[in-house]
Structures are given as C-alpha cells and as structure tokens.
Amino acid sequence: MTEKNNLREKEVTLDFDPSVIRDAQLAFIGKVSSQWSRGDCPKNLTEARASDRASASVSIDAPYRAGLSGLKVGMKIWLVLWFDRSRRDIIVQSPRHANEAKGAFSLRSPIRPNPISIQAVTITHMDFETGKLCIDTTDAFDATPVLDIKPWREAIDVPPPSRLSNNY
Numbered sequence: 001m002t003e004k005n006n007l008r009e010k011e012v013t014l015d016f017d018p019s020v021i022r023d024a025q026l027a028f029i030g031k032v033s034s035q036w037s038r039g040d041c042p043k044n045l046t047e048a049r050a051s052d053r054a055s056a057s058v059s060i061d062a063p064y065r066a067g068l069s070g071l072k073v074g075m076k077i078w079l080v081l082w083f084d085r086s087r088r089d090i091i092v093q094s095p096r097h098a099n100e101a102k103g104a105f106s107l108r109s110p111i112r113p114n115p116i117s118i119q120a121v122t123i124t125h126m127d128f129e130t131g132k133l134c135i136d137t138t139d140a141f142d143a144t145p146v147l148d149i150k151p152w153r154e155a156i157d158v159p160p161p162s163r164l165s166n167n168y
Helices: 045-050 062-068
Strands: 030-033 056-060 076-082 090-093 116-127 132-135 145-151
Touching: 045 116, 056 062, 056 145
Parallel strands: none
Antiparallel strands: 030 056, 030 145, 056 132, 076 116, 076 145, 116 132
C-alpha cells in the first residue's frame, strides 16, 4: 500500500495499491521528450501552451513506426500516455482550485488508479524514419511512456449538444 503521507484535508486513499494488480498487459510504444520534471511542470495543457517551453516531441520505438502511416503535419491527435510517476492511491482529492473534495474520476488530475493521460495535441513536424513526432505541447514529464496515438476527429470526438440540462 502507498504511504498515506502528503495528503490534503479530506483526501481519501484506497486500502490497496492499484499498481500491484495485474488485470491487463500494456505495451509502451515510445516516450515523450519534454522540458518538464517534477516540481517544474504546468498543471495542464493550457498552461503548457502558454509557456515559452511548450514544444515537445514523441519518439516511437522502431517496431511501431509503421503505425504512423497516415499521420500528417498539422493533424490533431490524441496522445495517450502512462503517467508513470503519479500516485495511484488517492481516490478522493482536494484540488487547490475547488472548495470541496472531489472523486478522482471527476478531475483531470494525473493522480488516479490508472495514471492514463489523454492529450489533444497537434503534430508540428514528423520524421517517419526515426519515429519522431514534434507536437505543439505536453504537460508530461520528460521520458513519460506513450501508450497510443489516435487521430482526433471533430465529428467523433466532440459530443453533440445534450438534451439534458447540465449544471456544470
């Protein structure tokens, strides 16, 4: 179990460490290259884009490079990352921006049972031979593992207006 230290008021941890459960097998397909590290990282992609250190790149490992076929410079993609240095045991968090504690699934925090990040980014340069994709930004630490890349499609990725009244 992860240590219960460094918790904010009203935060709740799980009674087990999700990292020891082996429900699925994942293959990392590459790594992010960025200028970010613990203690020196923007809170989100909006802050990252506003930084003078916004640009980043993704290096795809050789066996997976054929999967880049069809991607183009200027294309928006979903970059799916494994935030390997994030805590996984805090299920209720007290974010600094909120007045009350919230469940991990209602937040975009990297602290979650499965530290998966999805980032909508734009390809700014590509080199198929080396498997390098330059992207407009990331808020991921340098050397963060890449799980997947998917094309961003407005017709698919933007939900239609809801018929329900939402108070979000």
